[in-house]
Amino acid sequence: MKSTTTLLASILAFAVGAAVGDNCNVPLIYCGHSLIAKGKYQPQIDQCLFDNNHPTLDNGQSVLFGCIGGTNGVIQFLQDCGTGRCMDNGNGKNDTCF
Numbered sequence: 001m002k003s004t005t006t007l008l009a010s011i012l013a014f015a016v017g018a019a020v021g022d023n024c025n026v027p028l029i030y031c032g033h034s035l036i037a038k039g040k041y042q043p044q045i046d047q048c049l050f051d052n053n054h055p056t057l058d059n060g061q062s063v064l065f066g067c068i069g070g071t072n073g074v075i076q077f078l079q080d081c082g083t084g085r086c087m088d089n090g091n092g093k094n095d096t097c098f
């Protein structure tokens, strides 16, 4: 019985998982990897890069995004720093290329 409960719980967590994660904070600027660390941003990053005709190199980890806000924490493409060249400057600070 315990395993059935565990299975159901993980299925539920997976189903709900799509929307779980923190939103970005306006008006901060984030590296892709900072957004991904919030837990739900990979699909939004992929969509944003696609919309901007930008290659999804590096899964967008080294791209700077602006936070537009709203219920889903909409993001905007700003700049590609180049692989491994985007720096997380910490909570409440804008991320930057280096």
Ligand SMILES: *[C@@H]1O[C@H](CO)[C@@H](O)[C@H](O)[C@H]1NC(C)=O
Pocket: 027, 028, 029, 092, 093, 094
């Ligand atoms: C971050 O960048 C935004 C947009 O340029 C600016 O409005 C904001 O003041 C900056 N915030 C910090 C903490 O530097």
